[in-house]
Amino acid sequence: MAAPVPISFSSLSQDEEQTLTDLYRRGTPANTLRAWERDLAYIAAWKAAVFGQPLVWPEDERVALRFVLDHSIDLNDRPGTNAHEAAMELIAAGLRRSLDCPAPSTLDRRIASWRAFHRIRNLPSPFEAPLLRQARAKARKAAARPEKPKSPRPVTRDVLETLLATCDDSLRGIRDRAVLMLGFASGGRRRSEITGLKRDDIDLSDFDERGLIWLRLLETKTTARGAAPRLPVKGRAARALVHWIEVARIDAGPLFRPVSRAGRPLPRPLAPDAIRIILRARLKAAGLPEDYATPHGLRSGFLTQAALDGAPLQAAMKLSLHRSVQQAGRYYADVEIEQNPATDLLD
Structure with a gap:
């Protein structure tokens, strides 16, 4: 018996697509929706700066790997590189704060959002590939830092x-x-x-x-x-x-x-x-x-x-x-x- 063919998001009718989109909005906390919107803007701007291309679904594993690599290093010491120039564009656009290596939690959150966008479209995520999973684990260890409290002091x-x-x-x-x-x-x-x-x-x-x-x-x-x-x-x-x-x-x-x-x-x-x-x-x-x-x-x-x-x-x-x-x-x-x-x- 042949395996069932996954439903393609692009094959949905306009009414089905609108209903599904509305369902996601009503069933997702407002804070999560705002985080998704910010992360999507960042990811799209990053790919445009690095590859000169828009996002595609599903995304290529090489693009996903480059995203992990570019966000696992300190770019202050990498002037003239493509990653440095892309980061400068993101800083100018107000999407990135500095050339410092982002916190592992920030990288994890953006990847989680990117994976969510694939799930919404019923598509496999490139971050599930063994090489990507290993690269993420190594990046998390390499950039590990003491966790900062969300508040400088507790209000006791x-x-x-x-x-x-x-x-x-x-x-x-x-x-x-x-x-x-x-x-x-x-x-x-x-x-x-x-x-x-x-x-x-x-x-x-x-x-x-x-x-x-x-x-x-x-x-x-x-x-x-x-x-x-x-x-x-x-x-x-x-x-x-x-x-x-x-x-x-x-x-x-x-x-x-x-x-x-x-x-x-x-x-x-x-x-x-x-x-x-x-x-x-x-x-x-x-x-x-x-x-x-x-x-x-x-x-x-x-x-x-x-x-x-x-x-x-x-x-x-x-x-x-x-x-x-x-x-x-x-x-x-x-x-x-x-x-x-x-x-x-x-x-």
Whole structure:
């Protein structure tokens, strides 16, 4: 019996192609779509600069190998080469920052996007070839470097209290207090998860009797749409959130919103970058450098504080929704080694 012939993307009717494209857009997280768009622009510009040709599907293995090689070396010492000149074009176009060797994680992400584009078209990826797989592994080892944290410092409880002290009783202060406390207390939520919340995602049915709020996340980076569990928010964080809802009169629509200069909540949601802006403003108001921490500091701060308080890792992960024990455990390991009695032998 003959093997089934794979469906060619080009053989689809216009209606089928449009329906499939719409399905991918609705079924893919917005952050992933934005990353795909950036990576596609970069890959297309790189091939045009190096080969003077547009992308083809499926892509040639020699092109894929050249991509791996060009992004596994420091081009500062390779002036006059084709790879150097192509990189300079990408820098001029704002698609590349420098001639330094990109981080292995950056190369892996762009290759993952390129592979995804092939899967969407039901085509084999050139990166599955044995030579490409081996080249990627060697490149990853050759360019290995210490992993940098996503936030310079974790926003632990003491730092958070310092930030909260800058939030006054204005509408903006009430909102920022609720944003920061919810972002920390609910397990260290990501920026997109906070700005994507709607009023319907907040269940206040247990608040009057138990002081408890249930938070529903439509989807997260580690959970599929509709599969994220309800998360509890209690105590001060719950009261801060209810205060914002009542004062801003949020009955429906986006939960967190911009505040006008006149001090009125606007009907639209916060922009994805708003959490960073809020955090920087509160850091500055607290007398701390604006780059003291990033929004990811709320997430790392939650796990770091959980470790400092002796909360079991698995219990903290039920709120943070980390899938990897190894990844979440790094925060616990950092705290544990700092408090290890062996570090005080000289004293």
